Amino acid sequence: MKLVVLGLSLSSSWGNGHATTYRALLREFAARGHDILFLERDVPWYASHRDLAEPDFARLQFYSDLDELASWRGEIAEADAVIVGSYVPEGVAVGRFVQGAAHGVTAFYDIDTPVTLAKLERGDFEYLSPEIIPGYDLYLSFTGGPTLRTLESRHGSPAARALYCSVDPEAYPPMDVPKRWDLTYLGTYSPDRQPTLERLLIEPARRLPERRFAVAGPQYPADIDWPTNVERIDHLPPAQHAEFYAASRFTLNVTRANMIAAGWSPSVRLFEAAACAIPVISDRWEGLDTLFAPDAEILLPSGTDAVIGALRTTTDEQAQRIGRAARSSVLQAHTAAHRAGELETYLREAAQNRSLSAAKTETHIRSDVQ
Numbered sequence: 131m132k133l134v135v136l137g138l139s140l141s142s143s144w145g146n147g148h149a150t151t152y153r154a155l156l157r158e159f160a161a162r163g164h165d166i167l168f169l170e171r172d173v174p175w176y177a178s179h180r181d182l183a184e185p186d187f188a189r190l191q192f193y194s195d196l197d198e199l200a201s202w203r204g205e206i207a208e209a210d211a212v213i214v215g216s217y218v219p220e221g222v223a224v225g226r227f228v229q230g231a232a233h234g235v236t237a238f239y240d241i242d243t244p245v246t247l248a249k250l251e252r253g254d255f256e257y258l259s260p261e262i263i264p265g266y267d268l269y270l271s272f273t274g275g276p277t278l279r280t281l282e283s284r285h286g287s288p289a290a291r292a293l294y295c296s297v298d299p300e301a302y303p304p305m306d307v308p309k310r311w312d313l314t315y316l317g318t319y320s321p322d323r324q325p326t327l328e329r330l331l332i333e334p335a336r337r338l339p340e341r342r343f344a345v346a347g348p349q350y351p352a353d354i355d356w357p358t359n360v361e362r363i364d365h366l367p368p369a370q371h372a373e374f375y376a377a378s379r380f381t382l383n384v385t386r387a388n389m390i391a392a393g394w395s396p397s398v399r400l401f402e403a404a405a406c407a408i409p410v411i412s413d414r415w416e417g418l419d420t421l422f423a424p425d426a427e428i429l430l431p432s433g434t435d436a437v438i439g440a441l442r443t444t445t446d447e448q449a450q451r452i453g454r455a456a457r458s459s460v461l462q463a464h465t466a467a468h469r470a471g472e473l474e475t476y477l478r479e480a481a482q483n484r485s486l487s488a489a490k491t492e493t494h495i496r497s498d499v500q
Contacts, residue, residue, distance in 0.1 A: 137215035144179030158470035221257025244388035275394030305376035404456035
């Protein structure tokens with residue numbers, strides 16, 4: 131299969147979770163024998179923070195604007211499938227161009243589905259608009275559950291399918307390193323995540339001055355009052371994620387408000403930490419218990435006191451048992467290889483549906499002529 135992907139970024143993981151998702155998924159998709167071209171908008175904030183300029187599993191090319199993107203019309207037209215991702219700059223115009231140029235399957239890959247739907251409700255069409263959703267043969271969603279029915283019944287998607295994020299277990303293995311921190315968090319600053327971070331990490335740090343904590347990720351405001359026992363790391367490249375998790379007794383998963391409301395929205399950080407066999411402390415949302423068993427594979431404290439209790443009373447043996455169980459769950463169903471297989475199935479189904487639809491149209495035309 132020849133696949134063209136127009137995504138937010140493959141070259142830079144700075145300030146976004148898209149790059150690591152694309153890297154893991156597309157590496158495994160290529161391993162299944164497929165040819166991949168990734169087209170990325172050349173923007174200065176990623177250009178100055180590139181940590182994968184020349185991937186060995188896909189051709190990576192940059193375009194500066196829509197006019198330059200048009201020079202790739204031939205590749206898009208010849209592809210068996212073309213995927214446009216969420217948060218692509220001028221994504222609505224990019225989507226129209228792809229739908230007009232592509233002869234194969236077209237798909238929208240939404241790595242931010244609840245955020246996207248909230249934006250549509252507000253009339254904010256930054257990268258997707260209601261009129262182009264039915265034009266995509268396939269809507270690949272980071273969110274599963276009832277949201278898939280909403281995408282089909284309310285927004286007119288011909289086929290909405292869950293394609294959760296995943297992890298490359300070779301890039302996120304268990305590591306035997308000394309524990310530097312009791313609880314860590316890895317994630318870019320987000321205003322709607324900050325209250326949860328405050329409740330489940332910062333306040334426990336204030337009340338446990340003898341313990342060590344760390345928060346890694348860019349764009350945090352300078353006026354945040356970090357306790358002295360919270361180490362700040364501005365940016366942590368993906369190559370250092372596994373060691374960061376391994377040096378943590380526990381790590382924290384914090385979910386954006388829209389994704390909590392929708393449920394069924396696991397983050398890539400959740401799977402990455404679990405793959406490293408590090409016990410995860412997480413906020414709660416519908417569908418999480420279908421991915422990891424509460425208490426046995428993940429901890430879901432109700433607030434600050436519960437986090438403090440977990441840090442104080444969970445033995446190292448118990449923590450290791452939880453981490454190993456979570457890793458086992460990831461290896462059974464949530465690796466990039468699993469997702470690549472699912473993507474291949476979805477694209478082939480969409481291609482079959484296009485063929486059936488075209489055949490029906492041709493039959494109607496012949497009947498009308500006769």
